[in-house]
Amino acid sequence: MRNCIRSAFRQNLQLRGAWSQNYLQRPGEGALKNVTLIPGVGIGPEITNSVRTVFEALHVPIKFDVLDNFNFENDDSKKQLRKNECILLGVMTEKNQKYTDNYKFYKYLDLYANITFAFSFEGITQRHHNTDIVVIRENTEGEYSGVEHEVYPGVVESIKVTTKQASLRIAEYAFEFAHLSGRKKVTAVHKANIMKLVDGLFLQACREVAQRYSFIKYEEMIIDNCCMQLVKNPTQFDVMVMPNLYGSIVQNVVAGITGGVGMAAGASIGKDHALFSQGCRHTGRDIAGKNVVNPSAMLVSSTLLLRHLGLPNFADQICRAVQHTIQDKNIKTKDIGGNATTDQFTSEVIKSLGR
Structure with missing residues (x-):
């Protein structure tokens, strides 16, 4: 657990502090916080659903404003992007011209710093x-x-x-x-x-x-x-x-x-907005919808979101649950040497909450 804490889980306010010295004062942990959620395409809906399921089980005080059919070329969608400070993103890419180039999306919100965390994770052969x-x-x-x-x-x-x-x-x-x-x-x-x-x-x-x-x-x-x-x-x-x-x-x-795309957490930070997603932008179309994708990176990224919003206690519980699931319960998806499905992995994380 030491490496996990040092790499991503311990960041606490570092992401927020580094990108702006004038960030808004946020309410306490009891207040409901609005976050924009873009499931996207490919494996995006599956990994974001894993986060939502874990958040619901833990009663995390976050309300997701879901943009299921996000289209960057649509003025309404672009307006929704600026509604909340924080965004949780599955995977966004072009699909029949419906999704525009990524660079326009990140430039529009001026998310100038993209961060990927890569660390040795106990329980995974490397x-x-x-x-x-x-x-x-x-x-x-x-x-x-x-x-x-x-x-x-x-x-x-x-x-x-x-x-x-x-x-x-x-x-x-x-x-x-x-x-x-x-x-x-x-x-x-x-x-x-x-x-x-x-x-x-x-x-x-x-x-x-x-x-x-x-x-x-x-x-x-x-x-x-x-x-x-x-x-x-x-x-x-x-x-x-x-x-x-x-x-x-x-x-x-x-x-x-360090274990593949499914283990690398990430964030994109700007002056006014912060986006949390996997560290690598892979759609995973070949495995999408098969219930085999590894949601670990997305779950870890969601803990960065929680810390950014001043909810470290919830973040700690999810961190420990992910670690316990992989290391102690030996529940792993195929990409990291196991046979568990996405749903099975998510269920074990929920069972491990509160440890």
């Missing part, structure tokens, strides 16, 4: 032990700026946008997160040896911020070497900060070495 990594990804620009065009038949350009303002903002978030979480090192991941201007600007911003946090070790690593080092020796990393595309890659690598 190649590496004592891994405890937080990947912080700039979430609004880079290769995912959405600026593409055909300059000549058969010749297409995709513009990578990097700004000093966004680079400073994500670097400041990473170092403040490390400071508030008691972490010792920040690694900036880049490809400035080739993309000297865009990634050079990102590194310049990271170096400026690093000077203000002299008590935190700072290092830089090229993305190629970073991926090799992660597979070879992931325990050398602590907090990692990087542009958008590299973050998408590294998030999946760290998830893979």
